[in-house]
Amino acid sequence: MRSFLGCFRLKKAVHKPGSGDHAILASETTFTVNEVEALHDLYNQLSSSIIDDGLIHKEEFQLALFDNGSKQSLLADRLFDLFDLKQNGVIEFGEFVRSLSIFHPNAPEAEKVAFVFRLYDLRCTGYIERDELKELVLALLNELDLTLSNDAVEAIVDKTIMEADLKGDGRIDPEEWKELVARHPSILKNMTVPYLTEITLAFPSFVLNTGVQESEL
């Protein structure tokens, strides 16, 4: 059975973007063409972990983030939704590269700020509403197996809204968000993944089959 599957996998045509696609992605992101090629290696691994169709499904994304693939996390779901730019239920390679680019240490701060705002704006209203913030806090407490009294959760949410909501309309708009983040840069900590600077070392297969011409480097 296993060998049959192995053969099947070998014969299966994996979607392989031409070097032209890689060059376009590189020009539009913080990555070089070689880094895009290295990311393609990673993408192939992730996109074939459950269904080998060259696309990252939500289950595959979760499997990659958690040892236990069945774990539920509101933020992992939100990340998947934001990565899935076309909103068609899968992360395509281009979407994967463009989204990861924002997590690169050299990516512009403003992109990171905007990304997290969209992440927390659960219902895409253009604001982080009080109830969205509460939902996020509850989801985290649930994830950590922590139970806090409703009053305690309310107090944390109130305090944060009070600090952030400079205009006093009970919700956080992008401008207020920017100011809050400026005061608490550590809120953005998760938006910088240092490993992204080392992807050429982590996935070095591209050195053999790179499509980059000498004149293009």
Next chain:
Amino acid sequence: MADTTPKPSQSNQPTSNLLNNKYELGRLIGSGSFARVYHAKNLLTGETVAMKVVSKDKIIKAGMMDQVKREISIMKKVHHPNIVKLHEVMATKSKIYFAMEYLRGGELFEKVSQGRLKEDSARNFFKQLVCAVDFCHSRGVYHRDLKLENLLLDENGNLKVTDFGLSAFSENLKQDGLLHTACGTPAYVAPEVIGKRGYDGAKADLWSCGVILFVLLSGYLPFQSKNIISMYKKIYRADFKFPPWFSPETQMIVNGLLDPNPITRISASELMDTSWFKFNKTIPQNVKPMSESDGIESEEEKEKETLNAFHIISLSEGFDLSPLFGERKEEEMRFATAAAASRVIERMEEVGKAAEFSVRKSESKVRLVGNESGRKGKLAIEAETFAVTAALTVVEVKKGGGDTFEYNQFCSKELRPALTDIVWTADKSLTT
């Protein structure tokens, strides 16, 4: 750049002096049969790197492509203050580019060619070498080509081993001196390696360390001969003579390392346990022992940040992409507790004292520093507490210095057990 027609050039000379719009290639600083090394500047960071350029043709012809790929992954594993860092790899259809840490201090070889070293100075370099080698061995990585030419110095005179893992095409970039071994000569090679039987990579590396120590103290190679067969014979019998200025202790160390029998040859841990190795004389000039430069700088206490709801949210495991890259964030441990910050700090202090670590603390922070140097300098653990509400404290524990393996071990064996009863779990839920 786009309008120049690429010429089918067979030379190793890059067609442009700009790579990926990121590295500006400068002068050639070394060349050999496989590689050329250029001075290069990272335009994003201003950092200078040594850019090793290798022709793929030659690697493929030598059948070493898989080895090269494997060795790139190895280099990623061996981050150590005494090992030259590989920053990034780039490739085109015809060449591979390795952006490596550039060292301003030159080769240790140059120092020795000006005259043999004094014992204290030789010991200082040798200790750093053994630290790097032992660290790699702990990660299952063997150098297999240790020699004086692979030992470089940074601007502070610290030793850095180069070509660790890239030994597939390590070679002499210069062939100008007495000690520079011609390609393929076994001056540094252990007898069991010549024998081509299966051998213990760690013990073979230690033999080479022994040859290096001998060279540092004497200024010449222990095994020399006009023809290779008689050289092999000398190596097999460990047939060498000490010059009169070798102290009895150093003779003992060199004899322990240049033991033709790999089984009885001294191991790294035995070596590091000798009083000769431990001897610590304050080294003149600006040569700092590695352990003190490795992340144990005293830092100003940062202004304390209060946590808000967004900090709590970002504790979510679902918002941490590092596992995508096969990396689990072992180096940071965050947990919530109902205990007051002072109690967490107190508990950490107890753990530190029990392990005979030195403890520094403030109201919200504590730092434990090991008193003995580990594989990567002294182990340091930092914990910071953040009060979210009166009843909820978030604690962040991270490595402040030292080796990650040793840190993880400390966390699982000492720290976690000591903290279990204050780490928050569902059954100890809060009732405010």
